[in-house]
Amino acid sequence: MKFTIDEQRAVLKAIDKVVLADDRAYEEEANFVLQMASLLRFKMELVREARHMDYQEALRILQAMSISKKETLATMLRETAGADGRITEEELELVQEIIAEVGLD
Numbered sequence: 001m002k003f004t005i006d007e008q009r010a011v012l013k014a015i016d017k018v019v020l021a022d023d024r025a026y027e028e029e030a031n032f033v034l035q036m037a038s039l040l041r042f043k044m045e046l047v048r049e050a051r052h053m054d055y056q057e058a059l060r061i062l063q064a065m066s067i068s069k070k071e072t073l074a075t076m077l078r079e080t081a082g083a084d085g086r087i088t089e090e091e092l093e094l095v096q097e098i099i100a101e102v103g104l105d
Helices: 005-019 027-039 045-052 055-063 067-081 089-101
Strands: none
Touching (some): 005 027, 005 045, 005 055, 005 067, 005 089, 027 067, 055 089
16 A cells, blocks of 8 residues: 555654653654554655644545555554553543544544
C-alpha cells in the first residue's frame, strides 16, 4: 500500500499522539515507530515534521484516505499503543477517538 507524502505525515502525527498520550515516550515505542515507518517506506524526515503538523489538518487528511488505508492506520495505532508492553487508558481512548474521527467505528 502506498501512502502519499501528506498521508505519511498525517499517519505519523496520529501515531505520535498515541505515543505521547500517557505523557511518556518509551524507547520501545520510538523504536516501533521507526521500524513501522521503514517497513511502510515512509520518508524518515517526516517523523520530525509530523510532530509540528497541526492535528486537525492531519485528521482532515486521514478522513480523506481510502477505507483500506484507514484500516491500516487503525492497526498501526493499536500496535503503537501496545508497543511498550502496556496500554494505558489514555492511549486506548485516543486510539478509539482517532478511529472514530477518521470514519471507522
